[in-house]
Amino acid sequence: MKFSPLISELIAGLKCLPGVGQKSAQRMAFHLLERNREGALSLSQSLFNAMEHVKHCAKCRTFTESQLCDICADPIRGEHATMCVVESPQDMLAIEQTAEFKGRYFVLMGHLSPIDGIGPADIGMPELANELKKGAVEEVILATNPTVEGEATAHYIAELCKEHNVIASRIAHGVPFGGELEYIDGNTLTHAFAGRKAL
Amino acid sequence: MKFSPLISELIAGLKCLPGVGQKSAQRMAFHLLERNREGALSLSQSLFNAMEHVKHCAKCRTFTESQLCDICADPIRGEHATMCVVESPQDMLAIEQTAEFKGRYFVLMGHLSPIDGIGPADIGMPELANELKKGAVEEVILATNPTVEGEATAHYIAELCKEHNVIASRIAHGVPFGGELEYIDGNTLTHAFAGRKAL
The missing domain is CATH 3.40.1360.10 (Dna Topoisomerase Vi A Subunit; Chain: A, domain 2)
Structure with missing residues (x-):
C-alpha cells in the first residue's frame, strides 16, 4: 500500500528540503493536511514567488528580488x-x-x-x-x-x-568570548597566541 | 538588516513545518535558492495540489483525493x-x-x-x-x-x-521482537506476563 498519488507527491516534494527524509516528510505532510492547510497554501505561494523572482544583487551578489540589495542601494553604504x-x-x-x-x-x-x-x-x-x-x-x-x-x-x-x-x-582568529581555554582546540589556541596584542 | 521581503516570507512560510525553527528555515530557504529551484517549484505545486484536493475517504476517513481510498474502493477489502x-x-x-x-x-x-x-x-x-x-x-x-x-x-x-x-x-501488548528484557519498562513487562499464552 502507498499513500494516494497527491500525498505521495507531496512527501516526495518535501524530501528536497535539506535534512528531511521519508519519515520527517510524512510527518510534515500529515501535519499540514490535518492542522495547517492555510499555512501550507501560503508556503506554496512564497516558494513560488521566491524561486521566480529572487536573483542576485548586481553589485554584491547577495540574494534579492530588486536590482540592488538594500545595502548596495543605500547611497552611503553602497559606495x-x-x-x-x-x-x-x-x-x-x-x-x-x-x-x-x-x-x-x-x-x-x-x-x-x-x-x-x-x-x-x-x-x-x-x-x-x-x-x-x-x-x-x-x-x-x-x-x-x-x-x-x-x-x-x-x-x-x-x-x-x-x-x-x-x-x-x-578578521582575527582566536579564543571566542565565553569560551573556556580547556575546551578550545589546539589550532585556535595557536592562532590566539600568534595574534596576541600588547596591552 | 533583514533579508529581502520575498526571502523573509519564504523563511516565515517554512517555519510552519513541524520541527522547523528560524535557523533551519533559513538554511532550507538558501539551500533551495542556491541549489534546487526546480525542486522548490515542484514542491510549491505539490503543496497546492495536495491542500486543494486531498479530502477524507467517505468510508474510512483516511486522506485521499478520491471519493474512496484504494482499500475502501477494492471490492473485496472494502466490504x-x-x-x-x-x-x-x-x-x-x-x-x-x-x-x-x-x-x-x-x-x-x-x-x-x-x-x-x-x-x-x-x-x-x-x-x-x-x-x-x-x-x-x-x-x-x-x-x-x-x-x-x-x-x-x-x-x-x-x-x-x-x-x-x-x-x-x-492488538496484543508485550515485549517487542528484538527487545531485551533488561531494557523494557515495567508496564510492558506486566502486560507481557498478564497476556502469556500456553505453549
Whole structure:
C-alpha cells in the first residue's frame, strides 16, 4: 500500500528540503493536511514567488528580488570605501546583527574548491576585480570562514587586492568570548597566541 | 538588516513545518535558492495540489483525493468482515507494510482527549456506528496506540461494538521482537506476563 498519488507527491516534494527524509516528510505532510492547510497554501505561494523572482544583487551578489540589495542601494553604504567579503548571505546577516560594520559587502556565494570544480569565476572574482578597478574601495576585510577552503579563498582575494593596490585585511582568529581555554582546540589556541596584542 | 521581503516570507512560510525553527528555515530557504529551484517549484505545486484536493475517504476517513481510498474502493477489502481501527494514516501504512492484514480500516484521525476538547464526534464515532449498523462487520480490531488516550479510545469503541453485537478485539501488548528484557519498562513487562499464552 502507498499513500494516494497527491500525498505521495507531496512527501516526495518535501524530501528536497535539506535534512528531511521519508519519515520527517510524512510527518510534515500529515501535519499540514490535518492542522495547517492555510499555512501550507501560503508556503506554496512564497516558494513560488521566491524561486521566480529572487536573483542576485548586481553589485554584491547577495540574494534579492530588486536590482540592488538594500545595502548596495543605500547611497552611503553602497559606495563605502570599506568592503567586507563573506561566503554567504547568512554570514552577511550575522555581521549585520552585530551592528558594528557600516561598509558594503561582497558575497561570494561559496568558496574556492577545485575538488568540486568551483573556480574563481564561480565565486564572482571577475565582478570583484571590476569593483576594485573603479577605485572607490580602499580596504577589503576578508571574513570568509576559518576553514581550509575559506583560508584559500581569502588568500586568493588578498592577491587580487594587491594587484589593484587595495588594502586587504583578515578578521582575527582566536579564543571566542565565553569560551573556556580547556575546551578550545589546539589550532585556535595557536592562532590566539600568534595574534596576541600588547596591552 | 533583514533579508529581502520575498526571502523573509519564504523563511516565515517554512517555519510552519513541524520541527522547523528560524535557523533551519533559513538554511532550507538558501539551500533551495542556491541549489534546487526546480525542486522548490515542484514542491510549491505539490503543496497546492495536495491542500486543494486531498479530502477524507467517505468510508474510512483516511486522506485521499478520491471519493474512496484504494482499500475502501477494492471490492473485496472494502466490504471485508474484519475492520481494523487505527489513529492515523501513518499507522495504517505501518500495518499495510506487514502485509498480514487483509481487511478494511477505519481511521480515527486522532484519539479521544477531553482535555483538548476532542470528543467522539471529532474522531468519527457517528460514521463508525453507521458502518457497524449495516451488519457487514463481524470483528473490529482495535489498533489504537498503547497510550492513556489510545486505551480510552479503544474502550469507548469496544462499548460501541457491544451495542451493535460486533466482536471487538485489542492488538496484543508485550515485549517487542528484538527487545531485551533488561531494557523494557515495567508496564510492558506486566502486560507481557498478564497476556502469556500456553505453549
